[in-house]
Amino acid sequence: MKWIVRIIGILVIMAVIAVVGVLMLPADRIARIASDQLTRVTGRDVKISGDVGMTFWPVLGVTAGGLEIGNADWTDGEAMLSTAQAAIGVDAGALLRGEIRITNVEATSPTIRLQSRADGRANWLFTDADGETRIETGSEAGTATRPITIQRLVIRDAALIYDAEGSDLVSYAGVDLSLDWPDQNGPAAIEASLRPAAQKVDVVATIDAFSGFLNGQVQPLAFEMRTQGGEMSLNGRASLQGAVAGKLRLKTSDTGAFMAALGVGGVDLPEGFGRTIDTSADITLTPDRKLALRELVADLGGNTLRGAADIELNGTPQINAQLQAGALDMRSLTSGGESSGSAASSAGWSRAPIDASGLSAFNGAIALSADSIDLGTLKLGKTRSLLSNDRARMVFELREVSGYGGVFSGEFVMNNRNGLSVGGNLRAAGVEMKGLLADMAGLSRFTGAGDAEVSFLGVGQNLDAIMRSLSGKGAIKVGRGSIEGIDLDNLLGSFDVAGGTTVFDAMTATFAMNVGVLTNDNLQMSLTNFNASGVGQVNLGAQTLDYTVTPKALRVNNDRGLAVPVRISGPWSDPRIKPDLQAVIDLNFSEERERAEERVKQNVNEKLEEELGITREDGQSVEDAVKDELEDKLKKELFKLFD
Structure with a gap:
């Protein structure tokens, strides 16, 4: 018994000496020990620099003037996280049980690089480092991931870079982020504000089973984003690889301002084509940025569309859609935004600039059916058509179009690749001409139903210039x-x-x-x-x-x-x-005029013969007779000079 008591006493004394010895270590030594331990549990090079502070129990805490966490070995080598001011707290008791429970992380002005690859690798997935750093991948199914929980994360004024293979690089500055994740198996609440441009964008999200989400699993998600000009919400499911499915709602009061706040400047959509938006749809987004919209209802600021669409979002959107509309107003695309009346007036054609920049907003094909279509210069009834756009050249193919009491077919083209031009080949059968000519040219005196065809081409940035440049041909019956x-x-x-x-x-x-x-x-x-x-x-x-x-x-x-x-x-x-x-x-009266002219001429000739005393020979005109008479007199006078 005495030996047992002595042994226990020796162990206690040794523990006290060890603790005191650690506490008496200099700060840089403590920092090296902490960074070594963090390197072992994350498998990444961790460097702590600057002024260092430590706590040991119940939280293993580090405050440092500088912190850098290395990146995965398959990346470009730049640090995953680097910051000048950082504080990290780890639950020491949980760490002894083999869990990594981070009670809090705070960083000021950090640079954070998140990277993922198509094969499942992601630089935020950690494993133990034992001799050689090993990173968990989708192909390394036998490698166990050490459980990680970040109970509280606060980041201020961060630079956030997200590089997903196959997608465009996303980079934001001035990001403020907070994460609350109290339960390792529970949901996480995220709040963030970022500034892709001058305006602040606020994001609020809740993600169920956040640990599974971090490991690439699809999890339930509630998401809201608000900024100048509009807001967007999503209720559904998502993964870090970019897979999203759910009910989307997008509402803007100024789409140009909304897109500018997201860093997409220069968007000025035509009236009725997205200048304001109120849209809802069931969406599915794949990691390669292919978007499917179903049960789509889109109010584009006066024009309402319903249907379905498939959109590729890499670069200029590529759209394949089937849409239905009620009364579709397209005047803003053809008449510089004029809202009423014929484009022709006593003052001439409109010289208001036609904004055709919306033709560059997408490529693809849209099958469209509508109860009516107002093109400004043309007003159509029930319509079935195909709208295709390729690099700012839009072709409006009329497949089954009623209007003005008849039926139209053909195509109407708007091309804004090198300045705006319009053209087409249009045919009309059984059309009432009075309404058609009144709308196209302001002519209202002509009535009658008939057939017509016209091919035309015009160039200009306003309707007046286009009408003054028109070329083509046509026929009417x-x-x-x-x-x-x-x-x-x-x-x-x-x-x-x-x-x-x-x-x-x-x-x-x-x-x-x-x-x-x-x-x-x-x-x-x-x-x-x-x-x-x-x-x-x-x-x-x-x-x-x-x-x-x-x-x-x-x-x-x-x-x-x-x-x-x-x-x-x-x-x-x-x-x-x-x-x-x-x-x-x-x-x-050409014959009568000729006879009258002949009689007048005869009377004049007879009068001249009488007054001048000349006689015409047969077939000789009065002029020739006068000329001969004058020549004879001149000869007689000249001969007198030699007498």
């Missing part, structure tokens, strides 16, 4: 219709064209366009009592016309017919309409 403001029936009787309406049975014409001027020389019109032809031009850019319509009654003027050309000129909003009387004479 109309059944029974009318022209308001002119009565061709009355014209043939009284030469009075003021007021009235001309009703025709059919009309055909082809035309060409060059630098905004439409020309036509083959208009043919059938009326009840006569027919009519037309030739002239319409200046689409200046909104003026100079056109001559020539109706002809066939069974008058000794069956030679009677034609009365009518010239229509001036601004097309208020053109001048008057008959061309000189053309009436030239067309209808």
